[in-house]
Amino acid sequence: MTPNNAISSDYEDGARIAALAEKYAGAVPRYTSYPTAVEFSDKTGVDHWKFELQQEFSCDAENTISLYIHIPFCKNHCFFCACNKTASRDPADVTRYLDAVKREIASYSALLGRPAAIEQIHWGGGTPNFLTPAEISSLHDAVVSAFGRVLPNAEISFEADPRTLTREHLATLAALGFNRLSLGIQDFSRPVQEAIGRVQPFELTQDIIAHSREQGLNNINVDLIYGLPLQDVSAFDATINQVLDLQPNRVALYGYAHVTWIKRTQLLLEKHHLPSPKERIALFCAALKRFTRAGYDYIGLDHFALPGDSLAAALREGKLNRTFMGYTTHKGSRLIALGASGISILPRILVQNSKDLDNYCRTMNSGEFAVERGVIRTGTDQQRAEIIDALLCQGRIDIRQFESRWQIGFADEFASALDALQPMVEDNLVRLRPGVLELTALGRLFARNAASAFDAYLDKARKNAAPVFSQAV
Numbered sequence: 001m002t003p004n005n006a007i008s009s010d011y012e013d014g015a016r017i018a019a020l021a022e023k024y025a026g027a028v029p030r031y032t033s034y035p036t037a038v039e040f041s042d043k044t045g046v047d048h049w050k051f052e053l054q055q056e057f058s059c060d061a062e063n064t065i066s067l068y069i070h071i072p073f074c075k076n077h078c079f080f081c082a083c084n085k086t087a088s089r090d091p092a093d094v095t096r097y098l099d100a101v102k103r104e105i106a107s108y109s110a111l112l113g114r115p116a117a118i119e120q121i122h123w124g125g126g127t128p129n130f131l132t133p134a135e136i137s138s139l140h141d142a143v144v145s146a147f148g149r150v151l152p153n154a155e156i157s158f159e160a161d162p163r164t165l166t167r168e169h170l171a172t173l174a175a176l177g178f179n180r181l182s183l184g185i186q187d188f189s190r191p192v193q194e195a196i197g198r199v200q201p202f203e204l205t206q207d208i209i210a211h212s213r214e215q216g217l218n219n220i221n222v223d224l225i226y227g228l229p230l231q232d233v234s235a236f237d238a239t240i241n242q243v244l245d246l247q248p249n250r251v252a253l254y255g256y257a258h259v260t261w262i263k264r265t266q267l268l269l270e271k272h273h274l275p276s277p278k279e280r281i282a283l284f285c286a287a288l289k290r291f292t293r294a295g296y297d298y299i300g301l302d303h304f305a306l307p308g309d310s311l312a313a314a315l316r317e318g319k320l321n322r323t324f325m326g327y328t329t330h331k332g333s334r335l336i337a338l339g340a341s342g343i344s345i346l347p348r349i350l351v352q353n354s355k356d357l358d359n360y361c362r363t364m365n366s367g368e369f370a371v372e373r374g375v376i377r378t379g380t381d382q383q384r385a386e387i388i389d390a391l392l393c394q395g396r397i398d399i400r401q402f403e404s405r406w407q408i409g410f411a412d413e414f415a416s417a418l419d420a421l422q423p424m425v426e427d428n429l430v431r432l433r434p435g436v437l438e439l440t441a442l443g444r445l446f447a448r449n450a451a452s453a454f455d456a457y458l459d460k461a462r463k464n465a466a467p468v469f470s471q472a473v
């Protein structure tokens with residue numbers, strides 16, 4: 001895929017995009033995994049996980065892994081946020097949690113039995129910089145010494161809340177070898193910031209980025225959100241101008257997920273006007289045009305990157321991957337998630353640790369893994385996961401290659417999915433030509449809808465009493 005095929009006349013027709021946004025505005029998974037976390041159950045647990053992990057690592061000489069470390073504490077609680085986090089301000093809770101994570105690291109090291117090659121470490125939360133620099137150092141050292149060597153080109157990234165990130169934090173991260181900092185911004189408009197309970201002046205963020213780069217932490221990601229209360233295209237354009245001044249290496253432009261049945265605090269946002277599906281897509285398209293015209297490559301769904309960034313290179317080289325961390329640069333990597341609520345991924349299994357902090361710490365202290373639920377991927381699940389991944393990461397699926405690898409007939413096996421895609425073909429969002437199924441430039445905005453045609457669990461999930469997915473656009 002040519003990254004900047006996003007710069008297309010298709011994006012200029014606002015009325016058509018708005019009509020399509022309305023037509024395809026249903027609730028659809030974000031497909032950070034397939035099957036999605038909705039299909040996890042306690043029928044898949046710690047014994048399955050340990051078995052699959054040992055199988056996976058026993059037959060691979062390279063032993064490469066990616067690691068995710070979840071720090072669930074936040075000093076401030078933003079009203080819009082649906083992350084797994086806690087308000088605890090008791091230092092004893094933090095110490096207990098870090099001890100439990102270190103036990104988990106030691107348990108994995110013992111189970112794997114030999115060093116691994118770490119190709120990616122990502123600290124997320126919550127707010128990882130809720131920890132002191134000394135706590136970060138100690139945990140990072142524990143990870144590296146337990147798992148083995150960090151590959152020279154490994155991406156070591158840290159999510160931070162700029163409001164509480166200090167120069168000492170930045171110096172520590174640089175000294176430890178972190179090479180990417182991910183900063184939440186959401187929107188620089190003061191009325192929007194007040195409505196979402198997160199006031200973060202532009203100058204503060206600018207200062208953090210300048211100090212980060214002075215320390216040699218040059219790769220900066222920023223997160224923005226569209227669909228927040230009080231946003232409109234012209235005010236959001238001012239935020240984009242300010243973001244472009246900061247020249248982040250990557251931009252994630254997430255659609256706000258209003259999931260009040262999961263996060264009651266989001267009800268506070270309903271005091272204000274929440275953008276309609278049409279307004280949301282207008283916000284997204286305006287931002288997409290600004291970023292691509294400013295030289296960013298459109299990576300897919302909600303991500304942009306400067307052409308020199310490793311994510312843009314991964315897209316060009318067909319190595320783009322999608323996990324619970326969003327788009328990543330290592331295709332086919334195995335992900336071990338450490339900490340409460342973390343989701344680990346191997347080709348044949350997905351598992352999640354307990355979300356409950358007490359339960360997570362208690363289980364780890366008892367010497368067992370805190371894996372609570374998951375799903376075993378059948379062969380069909382793996383095929384569908386591969387198709388969904390290809391649509392979201394490459395915007396196309398090479399049908400002949402797929403048929404040869406899996407020894408099946410694509411048209412027969414996925415006849416109902418191809419039927420479900422027919423409206424998108426008629427709307428020129430999906431193109432089916434001999435041997436290739438692909439998204440058009442405009443269709444990339446609706447990639448989740450196209451992927452959902454291959455989701456065998458979606459109908460069942462939609463029949464649930466409670467809604468489970470956010471709006472597609």
Ligand code: SF4
Nearest residue numbers: 074077078081083126
């Ligand atoms: S957005 Fe970040 S700082 Fe705010 S509540 Fe969520 S995890 Fe915490």
